[in-house]
Amino acid sequence: xxxxxxxxxxxxxxxxxxxxxxxxxxxxxxxxxxxxxxxxxxxxxxxxxxxxxxxxxxxxxxxxxxxxxxxxxxxxxxxxxxxxxxxxxxxxxxxxxxxxxxxxxxxxxxxxxxxxxxxxxxxxxxxxxxxxxxxxxxxxxxxxxxxxxxxxxxxxxxxxxxxxxxxxxxxxxxxxxxxxxxxxxxxxxxxxxxxxxxxxxxxxxxxxxxxxxxxxxxxxxxxxxxxxxxxxxxxxxxxxxxxxxxxxxxxxxxxxxxxxxxxxxxxxxxxxxxxxxxxxxxxxxxxxxxxxxxxxxxxxxxxxxxxxxxxxxxxxxxxxxxxxxxxxxxxxxxxxxxxxxxxxxxxxxxxxxxxxxxxxxxxxxxxxxxxxxxxxxxxxxxxxxxxxxxxxxxxxxxxxxxxxxxxxxxxxxxxxxxxxxxxxxxxxxx
Ligand code: CTP
Numbered sequence: 001x002x003x004x005x006x007x008x009x010x011x012x013x014x015x016x017x018x019x020x021x022x023x024x025x026x027x028x029x030x031x032x033x034x035x036x037x038x039x040x041x042x043x044x045x046x047x048x049x050x051x052x053x054x055x056x057x058x059x060x061x062x063x064x065x066x067x068x069x070x071x072x073x074x075x076x077x078x079x080x081x082x083x084x085x086x087x088x089x090x091x092x093x094x095x096x097x098x099x100x101x102x103x104x105x106x107x108x109x110x111x112x113x114x115x116x117x118x119x120x121x122x123x124x125x126x127x128x129x130x131x132x133x134x135x136x137x138x139x140x141x142x143x144x145x146x147x148x149x150x151x152x153x154x155x156x157x158x159x160x161x162x163x164x165x166x167x168x169x170x171x172x173x174x175x176x177x178x179x180x181x182x183x184x185x186x187x188x189x190x191x192x193x194x195x196x197x198x199x200x201x202x203x204x205x206x207x208x209x210x211x212x213x214x215x216x217x218x219x220x221x222x223x224x225x226x227x228x229x230x231x232x233x234x235x236x237x238x239x240x241x242x243x244x245x246x247x248x249x250x251x252x253x254x255x256x257x258x259x260x261x262x263x264x265x266x267x268x269x270x271x272x273x274x275x276x277x278x279x280x281x282x283x284x285x286x287x288x289x290x291x292x293x294x295x296x297x298x299x300x301x302x303x304x305x306x307x308x309x310x311x312x313x314x315x316x317x318x319x320x321x322x323x324x325x326x327x328x329x330x331x332x333x334x335x336x337x338x339x340x341x342x343x344x345x346x347x348x349x350x351x352x353x354x355x356x357x358x359x360x361x362x363x364x365x366x367x368x369x370x371x372x373x374x375x376x377x378x379x380x381x382x383x384x385x386x387x388x389x390x391x392x393x394x395x396x397x398x399x400x401x402x403x404x405x406x407x408x409x410x411x412x413x414x415x416x417x418x419x420x421x422x423x424x425x426x427x428x429x430x
Pocket of ligand 1: 040042055128130134135
């Protein structure tokens with residue numbers, strides 16, 4: 001049949017031996033339970049594209065939960081099942097995981113509130129998916145191992161570089177697909193096909209994206225930020241006016257784009273300094289800049305962002321221009337410290353978005369210095385004891401000044417400098 005093609009050789013050629021063995025076993029178990037078993041979705045797409053992808057999504061025609069249980073037992077792995085959805089995940093001892101689903105068409109609500117998933121064939125299961133390129137399956141059962149099922153022209157679209165929905169209601173059924181379309185388009189350098197684009201725009205204009213929970217939109221945006229070229233995707237979201245349907249008061253301009261560009265250029269260095277950073281929050285710092293307080297409050301609530309985010313944003317917004325000037329003038333670290341202190345990662349990112357390459361370097365130097373500088377020989381108690389002083393805010397002031405001196409010059413002799421400071425504030429060493 002023309003819907004199928006043997007891709008066994010391709011699998012042997014492109015997949016690691018261990019993965020092939022696993023897929024073979026998964027097919028064998030399907031055979032033993034008399035259930036057709038397929039690997040589907042992104043895995044198949046990437047196999048054909050020659051892109052590494054070890055995320056195995058399995059679909060079973062039959063009882064996926066029974067199959068998952070059997071697999072877990074045979075492979076001595078752990079199974080976690082989501083009965084409601086007839087899906088399960090299998091966790092291997094080394095942390096590797098595969099997902100197993102029951103082929104299905106739709107959910108139906110019973111009067112008794114028990115959601116029922118209609119068990120179906122692989123073709124119907126693939127038909128309810130997002131785009132043709134994600135709607136292929138490869139059979140794993142012994143006799144048919146490596147047979148590719150392509151019912152909807154997926155290979156054609158893959159070859160032509162086209163993102164196409166499978167049916168007219170796709171975006172309405174799941175408006176997050178509007179964002180996904182852009183993500184896949186930009187990831188692969190594809191194009192959203194013309195009538196798909198029309199459907200996308202119509203769904204957008206009719207306000208469907210606004211109906212999606214903030215949590216789900218946020219997840220899709222976070223996925224975009226994990227892509228190799230997130231800025232291209234954001235640009236496309238802006239050009240297609242999708243961004244306006246997510247953040248109603250964000251006006252994407254050349255200036256904003258420059259900020260984002262500098263921000264993305266700074267991420268790697270920021271992660272070296274701060275460890276893992278929340279890219280989503282950092283990008284929001286730019287997208288939500290200069291929002292009025294009320295709207296900002298609403299956005300923050302919708303997307304489940306901590307309230308502190310809004311407060312920090314407002315504070316940074318006010319001083320970022322000033323900090324930029326200071327950095328450009330290469331003021332002493334101690335001067336920057338008075339304004340910036342030890343900024344949280346998102347505040348640092350916010351400032352990074354305003355700085356050109358060399359200026360960013362100076363800011364990074366500052367951050368490294370400020371997080372690495374510690375007074376080693378001097379503490380508040382030590383000062384009090386050594387000079388026989390009473391506890392007072394003045395002690396804190398001295399400590400702070402000493403810290404600032406060390407920021408500017410890590411080589412100072414702490415004790416020597418301390419003597420000078422005590423002399424300055426208390427009129428001589430006692
Ligand atoms: N899917 C869908 N509609 C969505 C999300 C997912 O139809 N809104 C389907 C797609 O067919 C997709 C599969 O579920 O292939 C798995 O989703 P996901 O893991 O998000 O996507 P992948 O295609 O695996 O993409 P990635 O390479 O980014 O992991």
